[in-house]
């Protein structure tokens with residue numbers, strides 16, 4: 001058989017040992033050039049890593065694949081996790097693939113599009129209030145503590161997607177760094193949307209393992225930017241008292257991998273950039289209209305941060321930044337529901353006129 005281009009097994013030599021990797025074809029995601037945006041910004045090169053192309057539409061498939069492979073290998077009877085939606089869906093899919101039952105505590109304010117696809121897998125789910133929108137520093141850590149204790153009590157693999165809780169499973173995300181080192185050897189900056197800090201820390205670890213020198217930039221919404229603000233010297237600790245952002249996936253005031261991310265980002269020569277929700281939603285729209293790439297708002301935080309850095313003169317014309325586009329647009333589309341409802345209807349014979357009206361304006 002030829003070397004597989006998808007699946008964590010390709011990197012088995014660098015990952016925790018398991019007898020078999022459970023796979024749905026994760027990883028091996030494409031890198032594309034964002035030439036229109038690059039020329040608008042006066043950058044020689046700008047690229048995007050399309051983690052949206054993973055089987056459940058987010059980079060969390062990498063950690064889910066590693067996690068369930070470990071859980072099977074170690075003889076666990078199931079898994080338990082917390083999630084804002086993406087990790088939960090990835091765990092539901094890969095857990096089912098592995099034949100392992102699972103229980104998920106999903107943020108109750110998670111977008112409908114992240115909760116609906118959980119249903120076909122038949123996993124146990126509870127929607128938890130007080131985390132996500134308006135989260136406090138203690139609610140998230142309290143939930144994770146409950147879940148960790150329950151994992152112990154019931155003999156379940158603790159599948160929270162943070163190095164602090166699931167260090168071996170998170171090694172699956174290192175493969176993102178391995179792939180980037182192969183795909184974009186001249187990458188100067190990796191822009192990582194950041195909530196709990198696990199992605200930034202694991203990506204930096206993967207790049208360092210391959211001696212890839214890119215600076216990892218932590219990208220956070222201003223309303224919940226403990227890691228970015230600590231890196232900027234504004235906070236003593238990477239923790240804030242509460243969360244005031246609607247960007248699903250990035251609402252962690254007390255990020256479990258905060259210090260790990262800070263240390264890894266500093267070692268890479270990177271920094272943190274915080275941008276407000278409006279800038280993130282504008283970046284989401286810009287990515288769609290300028291490049292044809294539709295991502296969820298959390299993923300667009302990378303472009304919003306890059307635009308902010310560019311305006312502040314933090315990037316040079318010969319840099320080659322890469323946006324980590326962590327999640328697909330279909331995962332959080334409520335802001336497009338109203339415009340979609342306004343799409344006009346037409347009778348069959350009115351269609352030529354509708355096209356003619358449109359064609360006059362393009």
Ligand SMILES: Cc1ncc(COP(=O)(O)O)c(C=O)c1O
Nearest residue numbers: 194195196197198199249326327
């Ligand atoms: C789409 C998306 N991007 C980025 C992140 C942030 O990852 P981390 O919490 O590891 O910092 C998440 C986390 O859920 C996410 O769902």
